[in-house]
Amino acid sequence: MYPVYELSKDQAQNIIAIQESFLNDIKAKEIKPAKLSETISAFANAAGGDVYIGISENKADGGRSWDGFDDPEAANDVSHVLFQAHPFGNHLKFEFLKSADHHGYVLHITIKKVKEIVKSSSGDIYIRVNAGKQKIDTPEKLKRLELDKGIVTFENEWVEIPLKRLENSVSIINFLINVIPSGEPKTYLDNQDLLKENHARVSGILLFCDNPAVYLPKRCSIKIMRYRTKENDIGREFLEGTPLTVEGDAYNLIYSAVSATKEIVERIGKLGVVGLENIKYPDETLHEVITNAVLHRDYSIVSDIQIRVFDNRIEVESPGKLPGHVTPNNILDTQSARNPAVVRLINKFPNPPNKDVGEGLNTAFRAMELLRLKPPEILERDNSVLIIIKHESLGSPEELVMTYMDSHDEITNSIARDLTGIKSENIMKRVFLRLKSRNMLEPIPERKGAAAAWRKPL
Incomplete structure (x- = not known):
């Protein structure tokens, strides 16, 4: 028997009004269980989600x-068919919702994202796209889904390449000197199953070719761009100079990209309590986020990693969705390596970029917290993962304003927005009004309109 939860009138109304999206769906209780299994397949093969069964729609208006169902037993056919299609049901959670203001029980099914491919009761495969589902009906679509979920990995593909590009590379020689001083490059590469006649695996090229971009164009470089703006809607008019392209084997690519990003960031000035001060992000955060992008990106996608440096944030966008069962919500608590060979072998390098395997993003979050900065934001897009590192304090807007006032006679709305990261003039005004209500600030009477400012009460 699944649990039953009583909802208030407002909570029930929120369920009725829920917006169908990539993560949510509603169904009438009359839906055929076999048809519902297609929706379950679509959610499990994408990012997971929630389905509410027992909400009817009037097509006319x-x-x-x-x-809802008259009683929980009336929904038995639903769970029976779903468990026939998915015997273990590890990705499914059932509960019933009821409300004194409405008739019947709504069945709420939570679907987890899982690494394996989930089929419908008919054996067909679906994936969630926007607020609907799409059938996986070609070998190409199935291969793309397998790559997205990490079932197969592009790092194992073979690429034609002159083998001396790996056997005589600076990368493999430096690696062996530090790891196996008496080792021979070809012997080591053969033992790791990275070579065959005139071909090397993608993982071998990424790690041991001095310039992998020659053989894997648009897949193994990093573009770094500087935008002089704080806005989200950006155009080329905000781009400063020419984007920087960083190339090299994966080990050097990480360290070079971190160094180049830090150099750009440290030139940015930000209004602080005592005037302009240099922006500083924790070294650990930049290192771990960029390492994560290089090691876990989807190398089957022809696109470079992008690092975008703004006046108030850094964005690191990595090609490919999160692998396996990983989601933005559980990424700090779970692991699923899309490129296990790259992750394993780069950890053997001296001073490996992934010293604590599986702890990278946790380290990034802790470093931001120690500097009293907001934690990174992780977003999964259609074909990429975006990590946003904001230069915004964990302190409340009121706290930041009053700290500023400890060393200044007045503050304007514009200065306060720079300090707090608040973009709306009206929202900032409400912060001032709250401080006024506590007799902590007052408007300067003679300062009106665009010149308006606030001070501590005289």
Whole structure:
């Protein structure tokens, strides 16, 4: 028997009004269980999600109403068919919702994202796209899904290449000197199953070719761009100079990209309590986020990693969705390596970039917290993962304003927005009004309009 939860009138109304999206769906109780299994397949093969069964829609006016099952047993066919299609059901959680203001029980199914491919009861495969589902009906679509979920990995593909590009590379020689001083490059590469006649695995090229971009163009470089703006809607008019392209084997690529990004960031000035001060992000955060992008990106996608440096944040965008069962919500608590050979072998390098395997992003989050900065934000897009490192303090806006006032006679709305990261003039004004209500600040009477400013009460 699945748990039953009583909802208030407002909570029930929120369920009725829920917006169908990539992560949410509603169904009438009359839906055929076999048809529902297609939706379950689509969610499990994408990012997971929630389905509410027992919400009817009026096609005439688009209205909705709560129209649940008469009792929990009336939904037995649903769970029976789903467990026939998915015997273990590790990705499914069932519960019933009821409300005194509405008739019947709504069945709420939570679907987890899982690494294996989940089929419908008919054996077909679906994936969630926007607020609908798409059938995986070609070998190409199935291969793309397998790559997205990390079932197969592009790092094992063979690429034609002159073998001396690996056997005589600076990378393999430096590696062996530090790891196996008496080792022979060809012997080591053969033992790691990275070579065959006139071919090398992608993982071998990434790690041991001095310039892998020659053989894997648009897959193994990093583009670094500087935008002189704080806005989200950006155009080329904000781009400063020419984007920097960083290349090299994966080990040097990480360290070079971190160094180049730090150099750009340290030239940015930000208004602080005592005037302009240099922006500083924790070294650990930049290192771990860029390492994560290089080691876990999807190398089957023809696109470089992008690092975008703004006045108030850094964005690191890595090609490919999160692998396996990993989601933005559980990424700090779980592991799923899309490129296990790259992760394993780069950890053997001296001073490996992934010293604590599996702890990288946790380290990045802790470093931001120690500097009293907001934690990184992780977003999964259609074909990439975006990590945003904001230069915004964990302190409340009121705290930041009053700290500023300890060493200044006045503060304007514009200065306060720079300090707090608040973009809206009206939202900032409400912060001032809250401080006024506590007799901590007052408006300067003679300063009106664009010149308006605030001071401590005289």
